Amino acid sequence: MVGALPSPTPANDPFAERPFLVFWEVTRACALACRHCRAEAQPQRHPDELSEQEAFRLVDQLAELKPPMLILTGGDPLMRRDVLAIARRASDAGMRVGLSPSGTARLMHFDFNAIREAGIERISLSLDGASRQTHDAFRGVGGTFDRTIAAVEMAHLAGLSVQINSTLTRSNLHEFDAFRDLMFELRPAMWSVFVLVPTGRAQAADVPDPEDLEGVFERLADLVGKAPFTIKTTEGHHFRRVLAQRGKGGRKGRQGMRSPLGIRDGRGVMFISHTGVVSPSGFLPFHCGNVRQRHPAWIYRKHPLFVSLRDSDALGGKCGRCEFRNICGGSRARAYGVFGDAFAEDPSCSYQPSDRSADFSPQVFH
Template structure:
C-alpha cells in the first residue's frame, strides 16, 4: 500500500483522495428504501463503456488513491467489472468490491473475485433479521443470501466489511446487529448514518440523541471487539472516541483512513456516467472524467478545495474543537439545509469554546 501523508501545504488530502468510489453501473436487482443511486433494473445507455472505463482506471492509477471501491447499483451487473478490477490491481491499486446480495452474487465464483485482485468485499446488512433486512432491501431472501455471501467470502480468503445503515426505524435492533457481527466476524463493521438523498428522506433519520447513545455503545466495542469499527457519514463518532481517550491509534483499530477524512476531503465519487462529486451522498457535480482528468477535478475544483478547508465550515461545526478530526457530514448538511458547509444536524454536541 502506498504511503499517505502531508504535502508541502501540510494538508494530507490536498494531492489525492484516500478513497475513490466508482459507481461502475447504476443497475441493480434490489429496490432498497434508502438507495442513494435510485438504482434501476437496467444499465444506463450513457454508462462509461469498456474503453472509457479502462482509460479511467489508468487515470486513477496515476492519481494513486490508497483505496478504490467499485460500487453501484450492483457492480456485478456490469459484465467487465472483474476485468476492470484485475486491471486496477495490475496497475498497483488496492481494489474493493461492493456487490448487492442477489442470486447473481451467489452465482459468482468468489475465488475468481479474489483472483481478480479484489482486496475486500463489502456487504450490507440493514436489518438484524430476515424480516427487517428484506423489508429494507425490498426483495425477499436478501438477508439469507447476504449471510451466505459472507461465509463464501471468508472461505475464498476475501477480507469482509459489513455495512449497516442506521435509521430511526432500525435503531432498536442495535444490540442484535452487534451480536450478529460477533457471529459473522467481519474485518470491519461500517455503521452508516442515513443521509437524505436518493430514495432516503429526512424523516427516516435517527435523532441526534439516539445517535449519541448508539455511538457510546459502539465506543465500548472499540479495542475489545474482534472486528474494527468505523462510521460512514457519522464522523462525530471520532469525537466520541476522542472524548473517551480512544481517539488515537486504538480508536482507529483496523481503520486505515486518516482522521479528518470526509466528503471531498480525502473522498471522491465517480458516477456511472463519469460525473465527479465529493461523495455519492453529496450530489454536486464538479466535472466529468470524459472531459477532465479526475486528479485535476479533485485538486483544483473550488468545491473540493473549500471542502478540504476546516475553517470554511459553518455553524457549530466551524466553531467545534473537534472539527479537524470530524468536520461533520457535509452530505447530511446539504441534504437537510441545501448548504454543504452548514453544521451537521445529526450531532448534538455543543462546542465548549471558540477554537
C-alpha cells in the same frame, strides 16, 4: 480533452494531493429496490455508462493519482460483465480494490474465487436489518438477508476479506444490540456503520435523532479495540469526537479503526458516477466535472468545491466553531440534504462546542 496529471496543490492538508478512498459507481443497474438507495438504482444499465475502453482509461488515470483504496460499487457492480477485468487492471496498476455487490441471486451464482483472482482484496456486503424480516423489508426484496449471510460465508471460504455495511436509520436504531451480536457471529474484518443521509430514496424523516445516535455511538465506542473486527463510520464523522473524548485514537488513526482522521466528503473522498461525473461523495451530488473531459486528479485537487470542503474553517454553524472540526467536520452530505448547504452544521450531532477558539487536533491525544 482529458489533460495530463496536474501537479499537487501545496497544502498542510494530508488529503490535498490525493483522496484516501475513491468510490466508483461502475453501474447504476441493480435488481434490488432498497428504501434508502442513494443511486435510485434501476433494473437496466444506463446507455451513457462509461464504456469498457473509457473504464480502462479511468483506471489508468486513477493509478497516476494513487489513492490507497478503490471501491467498485453501484447499483450492483456485478451487473457489468467487465467488472472483474476492470478490477484486475486496477489491481495490476498497484491499487487496493474492493467490491460492493448487492445480495441478489446473481451474487449467489458468482465465482467468489474469480473475484479474489481478479485482485479484489475485500468484498463489502450490506446488512441493514439484524433479522430476516427487517433487512428484507429494508432492501425491498425477499431472500436478501439469507443470500447476504450465505455470501459472507462464501467470501470467507474464498479467502476474501469481508466488510459488512449497516445503515442506521430512525427505524432500526433499536436493533443495535442485535446488529452487534450478529457481527460477532459473522466476524467480518470490518463493520462499517453508516448514518443515513437524505438523498436518493432516503428521506429526512428517516435520519436518526441526534441524542439517540449519540447513545449508539457510545455503545459502539465500547467495542473499539475489543471486538474481533475493526470499526468505521460512514457519514457519522462525530463518532471520532466520541472516541477522542474517551482518549481513544492517535495521530494516524484510531484504535480498532481503519480510515484516517479527518476524512469526509471531498476531503479524502472522491466519487465517480456511472457516467463519469465526479462528486465529493455519492451522497453529495454536485457535478464537479466529468472524467471524459477532465483528469480526475485535476477535479480533486483544483475544483473550488473540493478545495473548500478541505478547509475546516469554512464550515458554518456549530461545526465551524467546534474544537473537534479537524478530526470530524460533520457530514457535509447530511448538512446539504437537510439544510441545502454543504457547509452547514451536521444536524445529526448533539454536541455543543465548548470553546469557539479551541481546536482539537489529532496530535494532542494518544
